Amino acid sequence: MRSIRALTISAALAAAGLAGVATAADGATKTGPKAAETVHAVLTSPPQVPPPTGRNKPAKVVVELEVIEKELPIAEGSTYTFWTFGGTVPGSFIRVRQGDTVEFHLNNHPTSKMPHNIDLHGVTGPGGGAASSFTAPGHSSQFTFKALNHGLYVYHCATAPVGMHVANGMYGLILVEPPEGLPPVDREYYVMQGDFYTVGKFREKGLQAFDMQKAIDENPTYVLFNGSETALTGDRALTGKVGERVRLYVGNGGPNLVSSFHVIGEIFDKVWYEGGTHFQENVQTTLVPAGGAMIAEFKLDVPGSYVLVDHSIFRAFNKGALGVLKVDGPPNLAIYSGKEVDSVYLGDKAETLVAVDTAAKSAAAGTLSQDEQIAAGKALYAGTCSVCHQDSGAGLPGVFPPLAKSDFLAKQKSEDLIRIVLRGLTGPVEVNGQRYDSVMPPMSQLTDDEIANILTFVRNNWGNQGERVRKDEVKAVRAATPHAEGAAH
């Protein structure tokens, strides 16, 4: 009993003593260097990025970041209890300028179960701030640092067990602008990859629990951009217009995997690899380390849906690492035309092109049968359409609509289908109950024969039923289609 008493008294004294010291220190030593201006940092949720600081001298910047533990969707119909900086995964984007004095407030929401802290890779000092920001639920910590180095930096929680806090989504990016700022661009976006470990399987419905053993084994259930399989698809796709310059701030929270970041159909004009000072030019795929970041810039030349992937490609197609950048605008046929059919895919599948030849000969002789059309259409589909709609016709949920058992397809008349192939299809459609908002480019380089065969194949496969499409029907629609002449090659 005596020892308990002693503890009670010493703890009480310690608490009182600490309070006294803090009061004295507030007035004297804690104020730091005199800053000309005090500003409150604008924080944004992904994929948005705060506006440039626009300052030509350092300021004192106050950052208020709140930690909230909340249940959020990880995939369609599946949720996960994420631990977040600012209510999102990744956490809020912070933007300051080199030389700024940053007064950082970390507020842990009272409903939190866990204590948390923050380690900012842009901080010079013990633990990157972690040693000064250990914060119990319902408490707030403050520390101040000077942004000595410019660059794009990851921040993350570093509370025990660190791996679990990171695996639950506790990371984000802080950009320290160089003194001269960054060159203006038309659009800036914030994308961060992370790997997630759930007890349930990929896309299993309901609230999913964290699986420690999978995390230790580095065997993720999900690899995601911005914390959800649907964070950057459908209505939430990134957008741009032809002619614009885009800058992506891309981080990788890990906890385990390194990202081979790639945008299908784009070449990065510049990549500030590892978020540092120098850039590389003309980059296809760039490595983003776990706990690292990079900046990529490129110009949008051709309309269409550009798919962001981790090019460790099973992660993209089987674990969710997919996002879409949807670009609208007039086609630029000098840059993108005709390539699709001629090169790679046909080479691989040359054998099957016998069916195309056969169909062409029968068509010339006037004896073309539906079966010949289907066989030819199948080969042509594999060369042209399967890249997006997939060999199985299943498409990619949320990104490319399915053709298999498609209610959308069943409703279209022959001339509508022909028009879609010739002119492309942009904007929202609903297919089998799911909304898609992508861009299908015009496929007018295909001949009338080819289109008739492809559509006949699609209409008579994967549980679809429909009439065969004839060459003269295609010809009629093409004649009424304004882009037809220029597009054909």
Added chain:
Amino acid sequence: MNGLLALVLTAALAAPGAAEPGWAKLPGNPAFRSVLAYEDTRDGVRVRPFELMRTPVSNGDFLAFVKAHPQWQRGRVAAVFAESRYLQHWAGALDPGAASAQQPVVQVSWFAAQAYCEAQGARLPSWIEWEYAAAADETREDARQDPAWRERILRWYANPSSRPLADVGSQPADVHGIHDLHGLIWEWVDDAGSLLMSADNRDQGGADKLQFCGAGALSAADRENYAVLMRTAMLSALQAQDVTANLGFRCARDLAGATP
């Protein structure tokens, strides 16, 4: 001397207990392997036999306490013993409101928990006692090597804390007849104030080690045991007057006749 004492205690345990229903007897462990690395106990920590409440203290229990001890009522408690959010989820000082009598009491400070236990002629369990008790599952005294034990704890962390707390005792009892050591709330321990996890848990000793030299816990011995590390991290984040929405307590006491 020690041998004799152990013999006496074993005899006491073996005797059919006329124990009160709310309390469970634990046999102790002469060399318990703690998740914390104590400086002076390389071969395990001795846990003497003791008694532990079968369930955490409930709102109903705590209401009776503050009625009998008005100095611990919300609004009357000294600020140094409990911060402003002490029992704030109750409707009034003597009215738990929506908090049901069977839910565990939370939003209580270490000082209040300690006073409650003292009023029962008991005390808060030490961290080692709590950790030793919590190593059990339904069939084993020490189930910590079983991944299923760890998974069960981690599942609790995955539950959002926006959902209401379950009633005390609604999970199955462990091999000692104790409920809810995992899966319901955090619990205060007597020596919470000396559980000094480094504020940056990635430190593997180094400079801060000296700073904490006099205290019990220096660093974690079993770094893979994430589930228990969470508890020490949580407790070391708190001051004795702090309260949180998921933190309650239960009491322990020495066996009658045991040497303190």
